[in-house]
Amino acid sequence: MPALMVVAGSEDKEKNMKRIKIQPRENWQTKVEASGLLYHHNPDGTYWNESAYYLFNSQQIDVLDDAANDLDRLAMKAVQYVIDNNRFAQLGIAEEAIPLIKKSWMKKDPTLYGRFDFAYDGVNPPRMLEYNADTPTALLEASVIQWFWLQEVFGAGSDQFNSIHEKLLEMWPKIFRRWEEGSKLYLTCVADSMEDLVTTTYLMDTAIEAGIKAELIFIGDIGLGLEPFARFTTLDDITIENLFKLYPWEWLLADKYGQNLVQTFDRMNWIEPIWKLILSSKGILPILWELNPGHPNLLEAYFDGPRGMKEFVRKPLLSREGANVTVYHEGKEGFHTSGTYGEEGYIYQALVPIACFDGNYPILGCWVIGGNSAGMGIRESQTLVTNNLSPFVPHRFE
């Protein structure tokens, strides 16, 4: 979750959202583990942090809800614009993916989920830092763990911006109706990430609860059969027709079996669909700005350089986990993160002031399920760039 931030915030602190310190529950580790959060600690320390929470008012939640819905609508228009104007190369999208993207978009292949990352202080409009459109994580903690926390700590009458679980249950049947009757959903992720396995397992449970037959398979276990026709298979050599993958499309395309995606494409349903490649590229940020200059929820962004901006960040088109991001102050390089990305090119995005709460800088991850705003999870950091280790802090509103 790369998200850039500088210390600032609203001067009207009375109207800000609030960060409130609170005593963690007794045996909180056991409680969150029992609900599936097996990664409540990470190499940086505590990942699930219930020693504080963020408090919002109802109007602030409405603002976030509206922003997520509005940006999702703009994102859909941006996909059409990229296709119509052949802007794929600028987004770092491989040429072989383009006909598949067009086909998938034409078929209106459905999307399950995505997550907008906002900078927000409770007063000024939320500003979108980026859109995690293809492989968003931090889902279980946003959907389930913080909800259980809220209920236990504040009781049944308390409120949270969170209908993620219900919207997943609502969305799966809408997707499933488009598939062959009785067919099975397979869900895949890498084998060596607990977070990915938990996220995928949670989504599988929601699919099963929605009445869909579903099964997990690790991505390295997927087979390729070429006879009597090209197909991806399970360990029992059953042809996979419907596949949810918590694995980026650009990685699928670059893998050894990437060349077989074309042959199998017409016989498969993918979640997320391949047209999400357009939205998961950071190149969508300058595209959105180009189409909606001055939009209150967007940040100025360009492909070809900072264009006179003095305070900006440079982000690789396809980076993840905050990798290879460079922050510029007064036009000079001030801070950068390491990583393996950048060969594909960069975009330049204005730095946004982010409110500071007791030395913590929250980034609000607002979820959309099936194109509808569904809830929020907050990650906070003490550094300039939020990454996949940044702690998750629950929230409530009143």
Added chain:
Amino acid sequence: MTRKRRRKIRKSHEIVLGVAMLSLVATMTGCDDSAQSRRCVDSTGKVVTEENCRQAETRRYYGGGGPPIFFWYYGGGGGYSPGSMAGGGSYAPARGYYGGGRFSTSPGLGSSGGSSSGGSGSLGGSVSRGGFGGSAGAHGGGGIGG
């Protein structure tokens, strides 16, 4: 402008954790009697109390220095009480059944060209494996963490 207040509280029903998640939790926390048993051992294979491994995990989480000296040990024979010796097992949990998913016992990543007889519904023919997943390794391994 007065905004319409929109309640976001869950309106349908309580969350009920699914079987797959409960199974995963049971497997990973060692609470599943049907799952592979684990015990905490020291570097000689002697069984020690589980508290040692939990503390070692905590130290690792917080970046404690030095190599770990206590390890979870999965399966195998020998004793399970502190002071007895473990053997014939593994320092990594086997990839087995849970949550309705079935995973290969031999890692797929990097393997290829294997063929199998196939289960019900198999179309037969040679099936290779391991052609997906390589890009994760190229970017440092682990998950996607988006």
